[in-house]
Amino acid sequence: MPNPRDIDLSALKNMPSKTKRQWRFLAETDSTNAEIARMLADHPPEQGLIVLADSQTDGKGRLGRTWHSAPGTGVYISTLIRPNLPPEQLPILTLMAGLATVIAVNEFTSNRAQLKWPNDLLLNEKKIAGILCEYYPKNIPAVIIGIGINVNQTQFPTNIKEIATSLKLETGKEINRTALIKQLITQLDFQYSELKKYKVETLIKNWTRHTDLFGKTITLKKSSQSITGKAIGLDNLGRLIITNESGEETALDSGEVRLG
């Protein structure tokens, strides 16, 4: 890609890694997740793959939304993994990627970013990053982990400007994207290898340290339904557990959380 000043491609390519992996840098693409999906059939299964773009024309968010991906400002990155997990445990990977992202982002801000189940990162109550994991079960099952981080944006389109923020807006400082991507990839490698070594409980415990959701009353919207209760934790499948007034627990596997 035409090298934006703060992206040092060779420093990223030379990052130490236990597994061999290919890096692909693009000035512009539709979506880094879609780029990996197109490469999937021909990519050697034993090799890792990371796609980084300076901008996306069709950045994908969860629930069919778009991810604002202007050039020169954000981190738009996807990585390919071939997890050995049963399909019902795959949501754990979104939590794993969220944990890696929050730890990386918090290296650059003194106010702590918080995880919002299942895939959001909020800083000062506005969205600063999001995760989109996509599962491709054909042949050798693959998961594409897509991460978008708002880094040096100083403005957002009208439709999201009340709910989105960036590291620069919150800290007042220009952030070097290479430094942030290095932290992110280091954390992703680390959290994924921890997940393979230890029990899911360890990941859930660490994820819980980075959220302020538990103990609060939330409403979860899923299609046309909504359910309200107090969020009390996550179970070992990464589902959100809420209780109602009579203390009955419900485990929720997807949807959109609103406070109150």
Ligand code: BTN
């Ligand atoms: C969300 O919060 O809804 C998830 C947003 C995920 C955005 C990232 S940007 C890199 C990767 N490529 C995409 O098209 N989407 C993800």
